[in-house]
Amino acid sequence: MNDPLLGRVLVVDDEMSLRRLLRAYLSKAGFDVVDARDGREAIFEFERSRPDIAIVDVMLPELDGYEVVRRLRARSSLPIILLTAKGQERDRVTGLEVGADDYVVKPFSAPEVVARVRAQLRRIRGFGEEDLPSDPEVGSVRLDLAGRRCVLDGKEIELTRREFDLLAALIRSRDRVLTREHLLESVWETEFISQRTVDVHVAALRRKLGGAVAITSLRGVGYRLDS
Secondary structure, eight states: OOOTTTOEEEEEOSOHHHHHHHHHHHHHTTOEEEEESSHHHHHHHHHHHOOSEEEEESSOSSSOHHHHHHHHHHHOOOOEEEEEOOOOHHHHHHHHHTTOSEEEESSOOHHHHHHHHHHHHHHHTTOSGGGSOSSOEETTEEEETTTTEEEETTEEEOOOHHHHHHHHHHHHTTTSOEEHHHHIIIIIOOSSSOTHHHHHHHHHHHHHHGGGSEEEEETTTEEEEEO
16 A cells, blocks of 8 residues: 555556556555546546645646646646657746746656656755744845745735745855855756756746846856845
């Protein structure tokens, strides 16, 4: 029997063979697995089973994967891994922009997907809050770690879970340069995804926080948050 503490995984793909493959590997690893064959069924299954993480294919009937990600993200902060057969970087970036946390390009290794699921769940169950001071501040921005809220001039700013973790990492190392490689390892806990992922999320932080924080880009190196 699967250990419920490991978590429940929602697998969304219109290919039965792929759903069966992922179910077999995830179940063997100890996860509880539920699945859906199209976008609308994915939303229904999410509401019914309340998974801890979702794996969503981009090319789905009814609602495409991007729309499924948007709707899941509006309902929950659960980690979402996007499956895509598309090789264009723009398609992968779109998935991250709409709220996915990671992506896997088909064809893929099932054990790799299991490893990514474990990494995502490990991250959300204990991302380095012990290394941060209580409610750290920089300028007019304050992070409420317990509530995972970002407050700007007394007003809450909505950040995705990944944006929150990235900002926390930058604040923790303020005035120090963090390479993209370091940020991928500490925030995403993976080396599988493109460094462009970091750039997309930094751009989103800048857009949402305006001039309240100064995140300096160092070409070819990484980023620094200035006090």
